[in-house]
Amino acid sequence: MPLTLYQASVPVFTRGFNNLAAVLEKARAHAEANNIDLATYVNARLAPDMYPLTGQIQGASDAAKFGIARLGGVTPPSMADTETTLEELQARIANTIAFISTVSEAQINASEGGTITLKIRGKEMSFPSEPYLLNFVMPNFYFHVTTAYAILRNQGVPLGKMDFLGSFN
């Protein structure tokens, strides 16, 4: 059986967000145990012109949210990018998982062979659904979840790659 667009998207994002939520919880626990102000992590970034942790998590959320909305032909919920605390970032992740879980397998798979049109940096672009997911949405999603993890590692949070990959039981 080949992969459906659904299999290659919703469960992959859900798994990635659950792993990310566990990574954030480890950061919270580490900060608490070491009297580190959590705001330090929330506002940390790897370069002056890169987004901090907040923006990385908003970016991962947007990648999944808009990706699934466009593939499923539904309107994505507005999310205001106003998170300033780790708790709010966890809520953003939970809300994103909740939204993508409302889009059915049939809705996503109906997009197979279809065309997605969007604006990238002000330029309108059309993609067949499959390269849209594989070459745009998925690398965008992983870019932001990996950068979130990397920011926390750079801040000294004790994490390993298995935290990023999640469990395989």
Next chain:
Amino acid sequence: MPLTLYQASVPVFTRGFNNLAAVLEKARAHAEANNIDLATYVNARLAPDMYPLTGQIQGASDAAKFGIARLGGVTPPSMADTETTLEELQARIANTIAFISTVSEAQINASEGGTITLKIRGKEMSFPSEPYLLNFVMPNFYFHVTTAYAILRNQGVPLGKMDFLGSFN
């Protein structure tokens, strides 16, 4: 048409590696223009117990190489992890692209519905081919290419997310 395992793997890796090679070339040009020793970038890391740029690129190579070898049922070429220069890292990328391009669409797709067995941290694990690709190989690959990019951004190389995503013409 659903996605084949081949569509979701070989061309995705090839695109990611080509984007990574272009990112490394920008790093080389930036170092040259600013009299920065390239070894600084090659050995840079985001945390004392994370791999430096070399290890990230070796990790991306291994993710794709072993992933495609296992899915395609072929023996992967040995790569010794001895790279110490940007040129050697570029060669590693080129060799990895060359290897994965030798595995045919039919070989990869023959793995659909099959089982992949591998050791993770000394523990033998079996996966159906599809979650093996989606939940293990792909996040592993993006973890390393994103971290390579993040290391260079952290070192001040002028890059943007479109360098990571590549062009969509």
